[in-house]
Amino acid sequence: MPDTTIFFLRHLEMFKVIMEESGPLETRTTITKSHSSHGKIRLVRTIEHSRVEHKKFTEESIYVVFDHGLVDMPKDERGKEKVLAKVELAFQLDTSDQPKMSALGEHVFAYLPLQRIPQFQFLVQSNFIASASRDATYRRAIEEILLPYQNTYKGTTRPSDLGETKIQDSERIARVESFVSLPWTTSFRDLDGEVYLAPEYGTRHHELLQDLGVKLFSISDAIERVSCDLVTVDSYIRTYPTSDDWHEKCANTLLGMLKISNEVNIRPIKQFGIVLVGGGWTGAAGFSPGGLSEIDFPRTDNVGIPEDIGLNLVESTAASNAFRRKLFQTLGVKYCPRDTVLARIEATQRNHPSNPLEWHSHLKYLSHYHAELESLAEWMFVPCIDYAWPANSIHPFYLPGDGEFDTK
Numbered sequence: 121m122p123d124t125t126i127f128f129l130r131h132l133e134m135f136k137v138i139m140e141e142s143g144p145l146e147t148r149t150t151i152t153k154s155h156s157s158h159g160k161i162r163l164v165r166t167i168e169h170s171r172v173e174h175k176k177f178t179e180e181s182i183y184v185v186f187d188h189g190l191v192d193m194p195k196d197e198r199g200k201e202k203v204l205a206k207v208e209l210a211f212q213l214d215t216s217d218q219p220k221m222s223a224l225g226e227h228v229f230a231y232l233p234l235q236r237i238p239q240f241q242f243l244v245q246s247n248f249i250a251s252a253s254r255d256a257t258y259r260r261a262i263e264e265i266l267l268p269y270q271n272t273y274k275g276t277t278r279p280s281d282l283g284e285t286k287i288q289d290s291e292r293i294a295r296v297e298s299f300v301s302l303p304w305t306t307s308f309r310d311l312d313g314e315v316y317l318a319p320e321y322g323t324r325h326h327e328l329l330q331d332l333g334v335k336l337f338s339i340s341d342a343i344e345r346v347s348c349d350l351v352t353v354d355s356y357i358r359t360y361p362t363s364d365d366w367h368e369k370c371a372n373t374l375l376g377m378l379k380i381s382n383e384v385n386i387r388p389i390k391q392f393g394i395v396l397v398g399g400g401w402t403g404a405a406g407f408s409p410g411g412l413s414e415i416d417f418p419r420t421d422n423v424g425i426p427e428d429i430g431l432n433l434v435e436s437t438a439a440s441n442a443f444r445r446k447l448f449q450t451l452g453v454k455y456c457p458r459d460t461v462l463a464r465i466e467a468t469q470r471n472h473p474s475n476p477l478e479w480h481s482h483l484k485y486l487s488h489y490h491a492e493l494e495s496l497a498e499w500m501f502v503p504c505i506d507y508a509w510p511a512n513s514i515h516p517f518y519l520p521g522d523g524e525f526d527t528k
Contacts (some may be wrong), residue, residue, distance in 0.1 A: 210243040308345040362437040371443040396435040405452030416456040426481040429464035
């Protein structure tokens with residue numbers, strides 16, 4: 121029996137069930153209903169077990185209720201004169217007045233519970249007269265009043281008629297996406313004083329939502345959210361692991377913004393420090409004064425480009441995702457030509473840098489792409505256990521192992 125069984129019964133405020141089992145065991149379940157401050161309803165469920173030892177358990181739930189009148193009801197022989205239906209929606213709250221979720225969903229009521237709907241996180245009550253009209257009624261109730269208001273509820277306000285309540289009159293301004301289907305609710309957090317609406321909305325809801333005070337989402341709003349994220353200590357862009365799926369969603373969102381933006385909006389997007397290069401963040405290549413003039417992807421085909429040859433390489437994991445690669449290309453990141461990489465490797469080795477023992481990546485790249493391997497002896501260094509020696513050194517080189525020409 122649901123704890124909410126007597127929730128919508130007008131005159132019944134307590135319900136008790138006594139179950140006697142074999143032996144001295146007796147279980148008493150009592151559900152009481154009372155009205156608390158700010159129009160909330162309080163349900164208390166008490167379970168008492170009596171055997172040798174008396175045990176008592178109490179659980180309390182708080183709900184806030186909204187009601188709404190629907191006109192133009194579906195025609196039905198049992199309700200010919202019925203033109204208005206009152207629908208009530210009740211949300212369970214936690215101790216901080218935030219919505220409390222149920223893994224099992226909540227019930228649809230016709231004063232008593234009829235059916236539990238796993239997708240619903242609220243109780244729905246109306247004087248349903250047939251299954252067909254029941255479905256039509258509560259779905260219309262959700263479209264007309266539930267989704268526009270649920271994200272703006274602050275816990276201390278209970279308007280008696282949501283039809284006369286403007287969302288913009290509350291302490292938070294709601295926004296609905298309007299320019300393109302982008303996953304904003306999974307990308308960037310709400311700004312102070314604003315909140316995203318539920319993703320179930322479609323274009324057909326916009327006129328109604330605007331009448332209720334909802335502001336449509338614009339490219340400028342999107343840019344502002346990205347900008348605010350980048351300056352926060354726990355920035356999603358800069359603190360989420362580079363392998364996290366969130367970055368793919370973010371890249372897809374930013375690509376959508378760039379695709380439909382004008383020059384005025386493209387400029388701030390390209391200035392965002394969203395390209396990870398060498399452990400730091402930068403904007404589009406060659407776009408901002410003082411920024412990097414060139415940025416390259418970190419691989420040629422499937423072979424990694426050495427990181428110590430003076431190129432600005434995108435972080436390898438970030439560049440491995442197709443959506444992020446496409447975004448980086450849009451921001452001016454390029455594939456470095458093989459000849460440029462080979463020339464940089466030669467110049468680096470000829471300059472004999474301080475830590476040549478990291479040249480294993482040089483050898484791998486050279487073995488794949490250098491056309492004349494015999495000519496490498498003129499300038500290439502060979503990394504050994506203790507140091508890197510010139511390939512044309514008078515010292516013999518040995519391979520560690522047990523082969524015929526290896527060291528023993």
